[in-house]
Amino acid sequence: MTAIFLVWNPDRWNDWNYTSVVEQVRETGQFHGRWDVARPADIPAGGDAWLLLRGKRGRGLLGHGTVIPVQPCAGAPAAAAGTASTQLIVAFDSLLPLGDQVAPEVLRDNVPEVHWNVVRSGQAIAPSAEARIRDLWQVEGPAPIPESALPVPGTYPDWAVSTVGMNRYERNPEARRACIAHYGTICAACGFSFEIAYGETGRDFIDVHHTVPASQLDSNYRLDPVTDLVPLCANCHAMAHIGATTPRSLSELRQLLAGAGFMRGRTLSPGELESQHEAQRILGPAQPGYPPAPGR
Numbered sequence: 001m002t003a004i005f006l007v008w009n010p011d012r013w014n015d016w017n018y019t020s021v022v023e024q025v026r027e028t029g030q031f032h033g034r035w036d037v038a039r040p041a042d043i044p045a046g047g048d049a050w051l052l053l054r055g056k057r058g059r060g061l062l063g064h065g066t067v068i069p070v071q072p073c074a075g076a077p078a079a080a081a082g083t084a085s086t087q088l089i090v091a092f093d094s095l096l097p098l099g100d101q102v103a104p105e106v107l108r109d110n111v112p113e114v115h116w117n118v119v120r121s122g123q124a125i126a127p128s129a130e131a132r133i134r135d136l137w138q139v140e141g142p143a144p145i146p147e148s149a150l151p152v153p154g155t156y157p158d159w160a161v162s163t164v165g166m167n168r169y170e171r172n173p174e175a176r177r178a179c180i181a182h183y184g185t186i187c188a189a190c191g192f193s194f195e196i197a198y199g200e201t202g203r204d205f206i207d208v209h210h211t212v213p214a215s216q217l218d219s220n221y222r223l224d225p226v227t228d229l230v231p232l233c234a235n236c237h238a239m240a241h242i243g244a245t246t247p248r249s250l251s252e253l254r255q256l257l258a259g260a261g262f263m264r265g266r267t268l269s270p271g272e273l274e275s276q277h278e279a280q281r282i283l284g285p286a287q288p289g290y291p292p293a294p295g296r
Contacts, residue, residue, distance in 0.1 A: 003048035003125040004067070006035055006090065009055040022095045026142075030091050035067075037086045037122035049090055050133055052119060053101050060101030064137060065092035086122065094141055102140045110136045139173045169210045169223050178225035179208045187233035189253040194233070207237040211249060 024031045051063040067088045107116050111132045185206040186193050194202030209232045230250055240248045
């Protein structure tokens, strides 16, 4: 067994402040909690746990973590037959806020082999189903924060740390597919292509940016993936959100790039630049079309 389900019903057990837990995971990357599984379970250290929500607050896939079985204390009495239970330490590393869980209908459509209505805590997940859940979570789960941008806890004051997230419209697989089919995978702001820069590894990779401010959304809002989404590279997507209450528009991003002296086009290698500078030295400064050499 490499993966199990954990089922949480806040109406029956609510000993944790889930909002605080979500915030801690977002800020530090993990939250450790104890979890009782009311059945024997052979769970290896580092096994995956997928958290399901049930009860009056809704249903759906809420989070992911890794589990570590707690070894029984020496001399502890053995559990009676039929009443065995396993206590786990769960290291949650990815959680959605209540209300944003992956809906049951989405789970049924994408992972039909799981009987979602009768899942129990501790239930093993078949490897094929777990792979589908993982793929779905990459799209519908919380947007990951690049590790290089995570400060070591305690090294910076709260006001010095900014987090840029992706909303559910930007993570919607059908909306992403329609947006990319229309615009392609070139960044609409700066023209960057992951495929050109990284080859086959970067093929078809691009973020999409939701251009409609959240203040304009209501319950009647219906996404138009062509007019409401645009493809942006990770850098431009971050700049669309960071330091802005209302996300910057595509034209504002282009103005920022132009104001900083950015010119769209192919990046020249150091050798090509040196050749141009040498040609300029030979032909003289009156020749058009060559950039000035540094320091001249």
